[in-house]
Amino acid sequence: MGTLFFAYLSRMRFLIASDIHGALPSAEKIQSLYSESSFDALLLLGDLLYHGPRNDLPEGYNPKGVINILSSLSSSILSVRGNCEAEVDQMVLPFPVLSETALVFADGKKIFMTHGHGITPDKAPEGIDCFFSGHTHIPVLEERNGILFLNPGSVSIPKGGFDPTYAVWEDGKIEVRELWSDAVILSSEGMRGAR
Numbered sequence: 001m002g003t004l005f006f007a008y009l010s011r012m013r014f015l016i017a018s019d020i021h022g023a024l025p026s027a028e029k030i031q032s033l034y035s036e037s038s039f040d041a042l043l044l045l046g047d048l049l050y051h052g053p054r055n056d057l058p059e060g061y062n063p064k065g066v067i068n069i070l071s072s073l074s075s076s077i078l079s080v081r082g083n084c085e086a087e088v089d090q091m092v093l094p095f096p097v098l099s100e101t102a103l104v105f106a107d108g109k110k111i112f113m114t115h116g117h118g119i120t121p122d123k124a125p126e127g128i129d130c131f132f133s134g135h136t137h138i139p140v141l142e143e144r145n146g147i148l149f150l151n152p153g154s155v156s157i158p159k160g161g162f163d164p165t166y167a168v169w170e171d172g173k174i175e176v177r178e179l180w181s182d183a184v185i186l187s188s189e190g191m192r193g194a195r
Helices: 024-036 063-072 087-092
Strands: 003-007 013-017 041-044 077-079 101-106 109-114 130-132 140-144 147-151 165-170 173-178 184-187
Touching: 013 024, 024 063, 077 101, 140 184, 147 173
Parallel strands: 003 101, 013 041, 041 077, 109 130, 130 147
Antiparallel strands: 013 165, 101 109, 140 147, 165 173, 173 184
């Protein structure tokens, strides 16, 4: 699959989530957050419906329910393929889910999106400002060599002692937030690459 391209101008606001893994309560919370705020797009970093053979079933595992939630948001979604996505997922979702990467141009930044199992952060392509990936289920927000790296963690099966998390991009700044409390746990405020 090729790379998806989305172009935006400035002053954008994105909700960014990864690793839903078929958890209906998490998908419902993402839908609620998206609907209650003025987001311009929902960026999904893969592993949407299936829990995967290495993970336990998440609480509220209901892939068909997650299909309904994501379908209702389909016109707002840009998604990349996770290691748990298969061709059948594309058959049941009305937005592209099989592209390994996507490029988003927003607020003067070139954002590279991938799940992170094939193209890992240490293999970030040249010429980008931001690298968004999931896969590890552990939130990360750091700058290295002029690139801002974001992993929003997992909204359903968090690891590393974290609660479920997601991220918000607003005007070129990023916050990682706890899903249920909305508490900010990481912020790009003050990072050189976030300006």
